[in-house]
Amino acid sequence: MKRIFCFLLLSMLLFFPSGAEAYEILFYGNLTQPPPENGVVLRIDLGGHELGEGEWGNILESSSNTVLLPSLSDIEKRISFLEENREKVLGVVVSDLFLEGSSTFSPFLSFTHNYHQVLIFNFLHDDPDVPWDEYLKETEEADSIIVVGTGENLPLLREKFSAEEGEKVQFVERDSSPDFQKKLAVEEKSLLFFFYSSRCPTCQQLKNEVVPPLVDKYKDKIKVIYLDYLFSDNYKKMVEWEEHWQVKNITSVEVFSDAGFVAEEDEKKFASKLEELIQKTVESGKKEISPPPEGEDLIFRRFRKFTPWIIMGAGLLDGLNPCAFATIVFMVNLLLLLGHSRRRILEVGLTYSAAVFVTYLLIGLGLFQFWQALSVYQTASRVLYLIMALLLLVFAALSIKDAIQYKREGKETGMTLGLPESWRRRINQYLKNSFTEKNLVVAAILSGFVISLLEAGCTGQIYLPTIMYIAQATPYRWQALGYLVLYNAFFMIPLLAVFLAIFWGSQSKALVNFARKNIVFSKIALAALFIFLSLLLLGQSGWISWRIL
Numbered sequence: 001m002k003r004i005f006c007f008l009l010l011s012m013l014l015f016f017p018s019g020a021e022a023y024e025i026l027f028y029g030n031l032t033q034p035p036p037e038n039g040v041v042l043r044i045d046l047g048g049h050e051l052g053e054g055e056w057g058n059i060l061e062s063s064s065n066t067v068l069l070p071s072l073s074d075i076e077k078r079i080s081f082l083e084e085n086r087e088k089v090l091g092v093v094v095s096d097l098f099l100e101g102s103s104t105f106s107p108f109l110s111f112t113h114n115y116h117q118v119l120i121f122n123f124l125h126d127d128p129d130v131p132w133d134e135y136l137k138e139t140e141e142a143d144s145i146i147v148v149g150t151g152e153n154l155p156l157l158r159e160k161f162s163a164e165e166g167e168k169v170q171f172v173e174r175d176s177s178p179d180f181q182k183k184l185a186v187e188e189k190s191l192l193f194f195f196y197s198s199r200c201p202t203c204q205q206l207k208n209e210v211v212p213p214l215v216d217k218y219k220d221k222i223k224v225i226y227l228d229y230l231f232s233d234n235y236k237k238m239v240e241w242e243e244h245w246q247v248k249n250i251t252s253v254e255v256f257s258d259a260g261f262v263a264e265e266d267e268k269k270f271a272s273k274l275e276e277l278i279q280k281t282v283e284s285g286k287k288e289i290s291p292p293p294e295g296e297d298l299i300f301r302r303f304r305k306f307t308p309w310i311i312m313g314a315g316l317l318d319g320l321n322p323c324a325f326a327t328i329v330f331m332v333n334l335l336l337l338l339g340h341s342r343r344r345i346l347e348v349g350l351t352y353s354a355a356v357f358v359t360y361l362l363i364g365l366g367l368f369q370f371w372q373a374l375s376v377y378q379t380a381s382r383v384l385y386l387i388m389a390l391l392l393l394v395f396a397a398l399s400i401k402d403a404i405q406y407k408r409e410g411k412e413t414g415m416t417l418g419l420p421e422s423w424r425r426r427i428n429q430y431l432k433n434s435f436t437e438k439n440l441v442v443a444a445i446l447s448g449f450v451i452s453l454l455e456a457g458c459t460g461q462i463y464l465p466t467i468m469y470i471a472q473a474t475p476y477r478w479q480a481l482g483y484l485v486l487y488n489a490f491f492m493i494p495l496l497a498v499f500l501a502i503f504w505g506s507q508s509k510a511l512v513n514f515a516r517k518n519i520v521f522s523k524i525a526l527a528a529l530f531i532f533l534s535l536l537l538l539g540q541s542g543w544i545s546w547r548i549l
Helices: 002-015 053-061 072-077 079-088 132-141 154-160 201-216 232-244 267-284 295-304 308-318 322-337 342-364 369-373 375-409 421-434 437-454 463-470 477-507 509-517 519-540
Strands: 021-029 042-045 066-068 109-113 116-122 144-149 169-173 180-188 190-196 222-228 254-257 260-263
Touching: 053 079, 066 079, 072 079, 116 132, 116 180, 144 154, 144 180, 154 169, 169 180, 190 201, 190 232, 190 267, 201 222, 201 267, 222 232, 222 267, 232 254, 232 295, 254 267, 260 267, 308 477, 322 477, 342 437, 342 477, 375 519
Parallel strands: 021 042, 042 066, 116 144, 144 169, 190 222
Antiparallel strands: 021 180, 109 116, 190 254, 254 260
């Protein structure tokens, strides 16, 4: 019976893996001889050795992945040695000792292996007096925490770190026995790689709203790695995964694991497929997968399939951008409202469009990638969309007010947008005093630059990232730069079409006469356009849900 039970237990272990692997960390201290060579990922030197400083230095130099956690005795007697050898190790950690003017010691150290972060502390005193709130805040993003202490301070340390969940924290007690060695296993969770664009509203919505509650149900077994594919290294990784899983339907958001992938933009379908992938990943455990072809070769292969017609079509579709449209509509209507000349309006509109073109060209060359990866970029982008949407709603309300006033009084109001004549004169006078012709052009340039930099957009996931990668430093660089210019030229066509339609429409006698004869209809139609653009902006930036729309 016992044999049968053992056989069943072994079968379960073989056929139902836990879904996680572990790597080993070696602790050693009080050495009288060098430690044996070990195939461990990380070595933690606890000091207190009886070896000479030269021999200790050789031990530290023998491994590139060593963290030094000195003892109190080392700090008292070998401080100069610690300072001289700190470059040989990943860090020298003492969490409860602050020497004025010394940069030798770090209060903690973060070590990352296979996307898993381990945070290491070293407490030496019986009653550590440290900024506990700061320390505990650092632990929030860590996957594992290692706390080294003494027999006297470990009870306090266990109490302080008690808020951390499960086996996330492992405590190691210093041992005074000679040639002390101990191995610690750090469990790795199964990985999901979430590829997205920091400029894509759909990506941001799925990343911030859909993924967290799903992953939270499996947080002890799964870890999500978020990678912005506008960065070349991340794009290369994404292409490798696409090749490995033979992804045919490429989307702006893609999730991969060793068990499969999800390529979907619809929120409900994405959530369903993601949960299914998480379950498969957890159940199957980590698997050795055959290495895919080199990502750079795959990108070259993808680039060679491009044609000018494909690039022009991609640019044209990506140019359907509500924020740029809203800005040009607002700008032209404001200038018309304030009575500026046709020539001035044309100059300002074309200058704004040129600024958008140049800014997008610079973005395509990768000049603003770092800025776009910052969280402040996302905040600034959402604030810009909100401001534009509110301004358009104000214009819509004023236009509706004009329609109601005409319906009641039967008096032609023209394109006043509800502003009293005295207000219009004051605003116009202020703008004339503040903005010369030159200043208006400068304002248009700045508007085009800032709005292009902040506006969100799900750019063609195949075309633009590929061109950006090739344009950096490859044999196809000049061809890629030509494609980038072509892409941006066609990207501008919808914006120019909107601007010219409004510009020439405002000058068309037939349209002006129609508007005057159908004032209520014209005002309501204009208000509907403003409301539509406003809702589009609020939806794309996440202020309101698309499900409501």
